[in-house]
Structures are given as C-alpha cells and as structure tokens.
Amino acid sequence: AQSVAQPEDQVNVAEGNPLTVKCTYSVSGNPYLFWYVQYPNRGLQFLLKYITGDNLVKGSYGFEAEFNKSQTSFHLKKPSALVSDSALYFCAVRDGDYGQNFVFGPGTRLSVLP
Amino acid sequence: GAGVSQSPSNKVTEKGKDVELRCDPISGHTALYWYRQRLGQGLEFLIYFQGNSAPDKSGLPSDRFSAERTGESVSTLTIQRTQQEDSAVYLCASSLAFHTATFGSGTRLTVV
Numbered sequence: 098a099q100s101v102a103q104p105e106d107q108v109n110v111a112e113g114n115p116l117t118v119k120c121t122y123s124v125s126g127n128p129y130l131f132w133y134v135q136y137p138n139r140g141l142q143f144l145l146k147y148i149t150g151d152n153l154v155k156g157s158y159g160f161e162a163e164f165n166k167s168q169t170s171f172h173l174k175k176p177s178a179l180v181s182d183s184a185l186y187f188c189a190v191r192d193g194d195y196g197q198n199f200v201f202g203p204g205t206r207l208s209v210l211p
Numbered sequence: 212g213a214g215v216s217q218s219p220s221n222k223v224t225e226k227g228k229d230v231e232l233r234c235d236p237i238s239g240h241t242a243l244y245w246y247r248q249r250l251g252q253g254l255e256f257l258i259y260f261q262g263n264s265a266p267d268k269s270g271l272p273s274d275r276f277s278a279e280r281t282g283e284s285v286s287t288l289t290i291q292r293t294q295q296e297d298s299a300v301y302l303c304a305s306s307l308a309f310h311t312a313t314f315g316s317g318t319r320l321t322v323v
Contacts, residue, residue, distance in 0.1 A: 204253045204254075
C-alpha cells in the first residue's frame with residue numbers, strides 16, 4: 098500500500114529566503130510523485146511531478162523538487178520565497194507499477210512572512 | 212471540456228436528506244477520483260474509477276456513500292441521510308492512466 102508523510106504541519110519562512118517543504122513516501126512499485134498547491138477556497142493546482150529521468154524536477158512558479166530514492170523523499174524547494182507562495186501544499190504518490198490511485202499527504206501550510 | 216467541472220459549487224442541506232454531487236471529467240480521461248476535505252484538513256480518498264474496471268471503493272466511509280460513473284464520462288457521488296459530519300468540500304479529479312490528476316473546484320457541502 099502507498100503512503101505519504103509530510104512531517105511539518107506548518108512552515109514559516111521570510112520573504113526572499115529559500116523554502117523547503119518535506120515529503121517522504123512509501124510505495125511497492127515505482128513511485129510517481131506529485132506536488133499540488135491549494136490556495137484558500139480553491140481547488141488543488143498541479144505544481145510538478147517526477148515520473149522518471151532527472152532527479153531534480155522543475156515546475157510552476159519557480160518551484161522544484163528533488164527525488165531521492167535512497168531516502169524515499171521528494172522535498173519541494175524554492176530558492177526565494179514570495180508572500181504569494183503562502184498556501185497549503187500537498188505531496189502525493191502513485192504506484193507506477195500497479196496503477197493504484199493517488200495517495201495524498203496531510204498537507205503542509207506554508208506561510209511566507211513579509 | 213477544458214477542465215474538471217463539479218456541480219453544484221455549494222450545497223446546503225438539512226440533516227437526513229439525500230444529496231447528489233456531480234463531476235464532469237476532462238474528455239478522454241479514463242481515471243476519476245473523489246476525495247473529501249474537511250475544513251483545514253488534508254484529502255481523504257473516497258473512491259476511484261479506472262476505465263471499465265471495478266471501482267476501488269475502499270475509501271467510502273459508510274454505506275450511506277455511493278458513487279457511479281457512466282463509462283468514461285460523468286460521475287455522481289450520492290450521500291444518503293446526510294449527517295453533520297458529512298459537511299466538507301468534495302473534490303473530484305480525473306487523469307489519463309499514470310498521468311497528472313486535474314482537480315475540479317469542489318462542491319462545498321454544508322449539512323444543517
């Protein structure tokens with residue numbers, strides 16, 4: 098069975114500083130990994146994904162994530178945070194070999210302080 | 212259509228009434244998912260449809276919840292005899308097999 102952990106409920110960072118939102122996963126087959134962002138009163142928006150290839154994935158709005166197979170992690174990063182990045186971030190995994198559904202982590206609330 | 216469409220966007224219902232939520236997936240998407248999100252919480256998986264395979268209903272919280280999908284088209288999530296704890300945003304998503312899921316804007320259900 099798949100599972101996703103986001104160990105931090107809340108991450109606070111000052112505007113202009115780098116940010117990291119952590120994600121670890123567990124899956125039987127090949128991991129397909131995703132990050133989504135949710136702004137207040139909005140649906141989830143896709144940010145980026147890792148399926149295969151380069152471990153460093155670049156996505157929307159300057160975000161990137163690094164797939165680390167040995168640590169089973171897929172941390173989301175951005176070099177310089179903006180106040181407008183403040184939102185709820187969800188990591189998700191899908192089993193690439195068994196085609197099961199998306200399993201989401203509990204979410205991490207990011208607050209970027211001006 | 213261009214995106215996943217959910218209706219209604221908001222629904223207020225009295226406790227004990229039945230409600231039906233609708234999801235129109237992106238045309239051609241074989242997979243369709245329903246999730247529930249309570250206020251300030253994460254996404255709770257409800258049910259997953261993939262093509263003509265039997266749906267994965269393992270996330271449905273009780274037998275008051277059911278969902279149907281016609282082929283690779285519209286899906287409806289039905290909640291019978293609604294309870295106050297059913298109040299949440301119900302999110303639908305669709306995808307091609309093994310691809311990114313695209314989410315609708317959700318239906319906010321309030322049971323009073």
